Amino acid sequence: MEIKATKRKGLHRLAVSGEATVYGVSEAADTLRSALAGAERLQVDLSSVSEIDSAFIQLLLAAGRQADRDGKKMEIVGYGGFGEEAILVLSALQIQSSAASQ
Amino acid sequence: MDLEQGKKIYIEESRELLDDMDQALLALESDPSDSELINRIFRTAHTIKGSGGMFGFDEIVSFTHVLETLLDKVRAGSIAIATDPKGDSPLLALLFRARDNLALMVEGLSTGASAPAAETEEIRGLLQSYGGSGKAAGPAPSAAPAAPGGGPADPDHYSHVSVRFGRDTFRHGMDPAAFLHPLAKLGEINTVICVLDSLPALNDESFDPEDCYLGFEINLCTAASKTEIEDVFEFVRDESRIAILPPESSVGEFVDLIKSHPGEDMELGAYLVQCRAVTSTEIMRALEEQKKGGGLIGEILVKQGSVQKEVVEAALEKQKTVRAQKAQEASSIRVDAGKLESLIDLVGELVIAGANVLQLSHKAGSGALVESASGVYRLVEELREIALSVRMVPIGETFTRFQRVVRDISKEVGKEIALVINGGEAELDKTVVEKINDPLVHLVRNSIDHGIETPEVREKRGKPAKGTIRLNAYHDAGTIVIEVSDDGGGLNRERILKKAVERGLISAGQNLSDREVYRLIFEAGFSTAEKVTDLSGRGVGMDVVRRNIEALRGSVDVSSEEGKGTKVTIRLPLTLAIIDGFQVGVGGNSYVVPLDMVVECVELTEADRRSSNGRDFINLRGEVLPFIALRHLFGGNGEKDARENIVVIQYAGMKAGFVVDGLMGEVQTVIKPLGKVFQGLKGVSGATILGSGRHPLAILPPLSPFEGERIKVRGCGLGIGRIEKGRKH
Numbered sequence: 001m002e003i004k005a006t007k008r009k010g011l012h013r014l015a016v017s018g019e020a021t022v023y024g025v026s027e028a029a030d031t032l033r034s035a036l037a038g039a040e041r042l043q044v045d046l047s048s049v050s051e052i053d054s055a056f057i058q059l060l061l062a063a064g065r066q067a068d069r070d071g072k073k074m075e076i077v078g079y080g081g082f083g084e085e086a087i088l089v090l091s092a093l094q095i096q097s098s099a100a101s102q
Numbered sequence: 103m104d105l106e107q108g109k110k111i112y113i114e115e116s117r118e119l120l121d122d123m124d125q126a127l128l129a130l131e132s133d134p135s136d137s138e139l140i141n142r143i144f145r146t147a148h149t150i151k152g153s154g155g156m157f158g159f160d161e162i163v164s165f166t167h168v169l170e171t172l173l174d175k176v177r178a179g180s181i182a183i184a185t186d187p188k189g190d191s192p193l194l195a196l197l198f199r200a201r202d203n204l205a206l207m208v209e210g211l212s213t214g215a216s217a218p219a220a221e222t223e224e225i226r227g228l229l230q231s232y233g234g235s236g237k238a239a240g241p242a243p244s245a246a247p248a249a250p251g252g253g254p255a256d257p258d259h260y261s262h263v264s265v266r267f268g269r270d271t272f273r274h275g276m277d278p279a280a281f282l283h284p285l286a287k288l289g290e291i292n293t294v295i296c297v298l299d300s301l302p303a304l305n306d307e308s309f310d311p312e313d314c315y316l317g318f319e320i321n322l323c324t325a326a327s328k329t330e331i332e333d334v335f336e337f338v339r340d341e342s343r344i345a346i347l348p349p350e351s352s353v354g355e356f357v358d359l360i361k362s363h364p365g366e367d368m369e370l371g372a373y374l375v376q377c378r379a380v381t382s383t384e385i386m387r388a389l390e391e392q393k394k395g396g397g398l399i400g401e402i403l404v405k406q407g408s409v410q411k412e413v414v415e416a417a418l419e420k421q422k423t424v425r426a427q428k429a430q431e432a433s434s435i436r437v438d439a440g441k442l443e444s445l446i447d448l449v450g451e452l453v454i455a456g457a458n459v460l461q462l463s464h465k466a467g468s469g470a471l472v473e474s475a476s477g478v479y480r481l482v483e484e485l486r487e488i489a490l491s492v493r494m495v496p497i498g499e500t501f502t503r504f505q506r507v508v509r510d511i512s513k514e515v516g517k518e519i520a521l522v523i524n525g526g527e528a529e530l531d532k533t534v535v536e537k538i539n540d541p542l543v544h545l546v547r548n549s550i551d552h553g554i555e556t557p558e559v560r561e562k563r564g565k566p567a568k569g570t571i572r573l574n575a576y577h578d579a580g581t582i583v584i585e586v587s588d589d590g591g592g593l594n595r596e597r598i599l600k601k602a603v604e605r606g607l608i609s610a611g612q613n614l615s616d617r618e619v620y621r622l623i624f625e626a627g628f629s630t631a632e633k634v635t636d637l638s639g640r641g642v643g644m645d646v647v648r649r650n651i652e653a654l655r656g657s658v659d660v661s662s663e664e665g666k667g668t669k670v671t672i673r674l675p676l677t678l679a680i681i682d683g684f685q686v687g688v689g690g691n692s693y694v695v696p697l698d699m700v701v702e703c704v705e706l707t708e709a710d711r712r713s714s715n716g717r718d719f720i721n722l723r724g725e726v727l728p729f730i731a732l733r734h735l736f737g738g739n740g741e742k743d744a745r746e747n748i749v750v751i752q753y754a755g756m757k758a759g760f761v762v763d764g765l766m767g768e769v770q771t772v773i774k775p776l777g778k779v780f781q782g783l784k785g786v787s788g789a790t791i792l793g794s795g796r797h798p799l800a801i802l803p804p805l806s807p808f809e810g811e812r813i814k815v816r817g818c819g820l821g822i823g824r825i826e827k828g829r830k831h
Contacts, residue, residue, distance in 0.1 A: 022272045022312060029311040033304055054279045055272045058301065059311050066304035 003031050012039035017048035022055035032063045040072055047078030109211065111436065112153055116208045119146040121503065123201050128505050131194055134183040143197070144173040148332075150204065152339050162207050165222060168229045169200050174329055181232070190513075196232060200225050261346060263320040263331060266297070268341025271314035276338055278316050284334045289324025439532070442493060449482075449489040453770045456482040483770065493533070497584070498526025500535055501573050504546055508571060511550045518568040519554055525575035530582045534654055534674055538584070541647040541658075545586040545670050546571060548644070553590030553668055563665065565589065578673075581656075581698070587669035593662035595619050620660045624648040683771035686749060687764035688732040694771050695760065699751045703765055706746040720748070720759070729759030 001024040004015045012035045020028070036042055044060065046052065060076065067074035123146040130139045151166035175181045176193070183193050203225050206218075263285070267278050285291060297317035302309040324331070328346050335344050456479045463475035501523045512519040554560075554569035561567055574585040595616060602608045602622045624644045651658045656674035675696070683694035706729075710720045720727050729748055748759035 022277075025272075025311040029304065029309075036304065053277045054316060055277070055311065055314070057279075058314070058316055059304075061298060062301055062304040062306075062309055062311075065301065066306075069303050 001028065003028060005031070005035055007039070010040035011043065012036075012041065013043045013045060015045040015048065017050075019051040020046070020049045020056040021051060021053045025055045025059050028056065029059055029062075032059065036063060036066060036070070036072065036074070042067065042072065042074040043077050044074070045078045046076060109157060112157055112159075113208055113212050114436070115153065116150050117205075119150055120201060120205045120208065121499075122146050124506050125502060127194060127197055127201065128509060130183070131191070131509070134191065134194075137177070140173065140177045144170065144177055147173055150208075152336075155336070156340060159211065161222075162204070162211075165200075165204060165207065165226060168226050169197075169204070170329065172229045172232055173197075174327065178327075193232065196225070196228055200229060261322045261324060261326075261328070261331060263318070263322055264343075264345040265320070265335065266317035266343040267314045267338060269313045269315075270341060271316075271338055272312055274338075274341075278314065278318065281334055281338075282318075282320075285320065285322060285331070288326040288330060288334070289322055292321040292323055293319075294321075295319040446489050446493065449486050452482050453486055457770065486770065490531075493531050494529040495532050495535055496527050496529050497535060497575050497582070498523070500539055500542070501526050501575070503539075504542070504573060507543060507546055508550065511547060512554075515551060516556065517550065517554055518557055519550060520568055520570050522570055522572045523574075524572065528575040528577055528582055530674065537650065537654055538672070538674065541650045541672070542573075542584070542586065544644075544647050546573075549586060549588040549590065549668070553588035553592075555591050559591075581673050581675055584672040584674070585669055586672075587667060589667040592664040592666055592668050593620055593623070593660070594664065598622055617659075617661070620662055623660065624658065683769050684749070685766035685769045686732075686747075686760070686762040687766055688762050692766065693732065693762075694769065695749060695751065697768060701750040701752045701757065704748050704750065704759075706748045706761055722750070722757075722759075725757070727757060727759050729761050731761040733761070733763075 001016065001018045001020050004017070006013045006015070014031065014035055016028075032042075032044075042063075044063075064074050123143050126139045126142045126146070130136065130143070133139070147166050147170045151163050151170060154162040154166065172181070176183065181193065183191055203222055207222070209215075265278075265281075267276075271278060282291065282294065295318065297319060298315065299317075301315040322331070331346050332339070332344065335342065456475075460472075460475045460479045463471040466472075504523075505521055508519055508521040549571050554571070555563070555565075557567040560569065570589050572585065572587045574587070576583055598619050599608075599614075602619075602625075603610045605625075607622060607625050608614065624647070648658050651672055651674070654674055656672060658673070659671045660668065661671070662668040682697040684697045684700045685692055685694050687693075704722065706720070713721070718729055718731075720729065727748075727750065746761050746763060747765055748761055749765070750757055750759050
């Protein structure tokens with residue numbers, strides 16, 4: 001897994017590529033923490049991700065919670081070629097978040 | 103966790119589960135309609151199978167699987183528990199057999215012996231074919247919908263699956279999302295809700311990216327059975343919480359789900375939504391209502407008709423108990439018995455060493471030293487109390503096992519017998535509990551076989567056809583009393599006498615009280631059963647019972663009334679290791695009497711001695727008190743003190759006195775068994791070491807029941823020592 005960070009004014013963008021799985025999730029957590037700390041808005045680009053697992057999705061969710069708490073905005077832009085399970089999970093999350101925002 | 107350790111825990115847990123299954127089967131026998139019992143049996147089988155798979159105990163897993171499959175059918179209602187007019191159920195009999203075989207297999211794990219393969223195979227075959235349709239269901243987990251008419255279940259239905267994954271799921275290489283795929287194969291996944299209640303935010307300290315905080319609520323449209331759904335989660339079953347609700351679940355089942363929900367501190371509304379008992383729009387509406395008018399969300403939901411009152415109550419209760427449960431979970435741990443044993447040994451040594459320090463500090467005469475030594479001693483005393491209480495277990499567990507014993511044996515001999523248990527909460531030392539089991543089994547068997555009459559005889563005698571055996575336990579003066587009584591025919595005095603004369607135990611024409619006659623049944627090689635049965639009557643029983651009980655420093659007695667019943671009373675010390683003692687001095691030696699037995703101490707005055715007229719009785723406030731001079735009993739040397747005291751002892755409801763030279767007061771005593779050379783000593787049940795480390799003390803035994811002119815002193819575990827009055831000038 002590789003994470004490239006670009007910064008433009010208050011907008012941070014993290015481009016994740018390769019296998020986004022539990023094996024790199026601790027480092028990814030650190031990257032996300034520091035990115036979130038220095039930005040008003042955080043975009044995570046998953047379009048180059050070849051594989052994603054629940055651990056990584058969970059990490060993104062935790063980051064989302066943190067952003068909510070700090071009054072910042074975090075969004076996912078672009079989805080890569082995930083397996084159908086991951087899409088199921090992600091869609092489940094969308095159901096959840098749309099229900100919460102109602 | 104190393105594998106051996108895990109195996110041990112597995113065996114231990116399986117034993118408990120099998121006991122539970124036994125209890126549930128027994129209860130089911132008396133109430134076959136109770137579906138909760140079937141669930142309980144199913145759960146125990148399921149857990150044994152699940153954890154067995156973790157350790158690769160394939161035999162157990164495959165056997166339990168067959169059992170579980172049958173249980174599942176019973177649970178689903180496709181097989182009924184039919185009873186014949188006699189109250190026997192072939193299905194229950196088979197389940198009992200399967201349980202016993204499973205118990206053998208589990209025990210085999212520790213002993214290395216395996217359950218008889220032929221028996222296992224036979225039972226497996228019976229389980230598989232039971233109910234006729236067994237073959238069709240087969241072992242192959244078919245993903246295809248069951249053939250129409252194959253079972254009463256709907257071909258397609260919605261199931262609700264609720265999963266909370268364990269924290270270590272990721273670390274074990276598992277991905278929660280990966281379970282959705284096989285689930286989707288079983289049917290169609292309608293909705294998946296990802297439950298994130300326990301997920302912290304990124305910067306929270308409690309967040310570890312490698313921990314799993316996820317859970318799913320899945321609505322699944324499938325024809326698969328519950329077991330098939332469960333099998334999807336096989337690899338995470340042990341660490342995760344999984345609940346599967348059948349289609350169109352009733353209120354009760356939602357209530358159960360809420361109760362079994364992992365301990366997340368969730369909002370009531372969220373609970374209900376996630377359990378699909380209400381929809382989120384209903385919740386929203388209720389929340390708005392609450393904002394306007396106030397009140398409790400649960401009440402509003404009920405008023406709206408969104409949800410049944412019971413569901414709300416269960417959820418509320420759940421919220422209340424979540425935190426309490428967390429505290430409770432940590433309050434019980436499993437400890438290796440060996441470790442406990444060495445702890446108690448060490449505490450025993452500490453008691454002696456502490457007493458030594460206290461004694462030396464008194465000698466040194468330093469006030470501060472005495473004070474701090476006393477402080478230490480007091481703490482040691484408390485430590486001793488706690489250490490001993492750790493080993494105390496209620497006897498009830500042992501008692502309830504007898505339900506099964508009574509059921510099986512009474513069936514075998516064709517009698518109707520009920521077992522009534524009282525005082526199961528009385529506690530005693532675990533080692534004592536273990537050792538008392540065999541004697542109890544023997545006594546209960548005796549009662550069933552010889553005590554209780556056949557239903558015909560009972561009716562003729564005007565008694566209810568169903569006999570009753572009672573197990574009763576209670577605490578009494580530092581001992582625990584266990585009674586085994588029956589309402590059977592009672593002991594036959596004439597027959598016992600005849601047999602005793604035949605065996606040369608007594609001479610013909612000897613005049614014995616009823617009690618003495620009854621006690622003869624505890625003599626070796628004595629049996630009055632007219633026919634030897636499988637169960638008892640070989641005459642090896644009661645004397646072994648007595649020996650076992652005496653080895654525990656206890657005593658056994660029997661009372662009986664012909665035609666009405668028999669009662670065997672066992673009296674045991676609460677603990678074997680450390681006691682509070684009362685130290686007395688006789689002729690230069692010290693002895694310790696268990697403090698619990700000491701009632702009072704009185705002076706033996708010259709006047710008393712004269713008026714007793716050499717008969718060893720005094721008048722204690724109008725009561726006759728027999729006494730024994732320990733000086734005579736143990737042959738102590740040294741000068742006789744001018745003043746003597748009587749220590750009044752109470753045991754088994756009777757009083758007696760020990761005449762001693764000096765009273766030294768209370769002392770904590772660690773009882774050490776006597777060496778082989780001294781085991782023949784009568785009246786002494788062990789030795790101890792005093793704080794000074796110098797004086798080995800003898801422990802006086804409990805005084806056995808005595809009557810008339812004869813006083814018996816019983817050496818516990820050492821046989822009966824009789825002191826005839828005539829022998830003691």
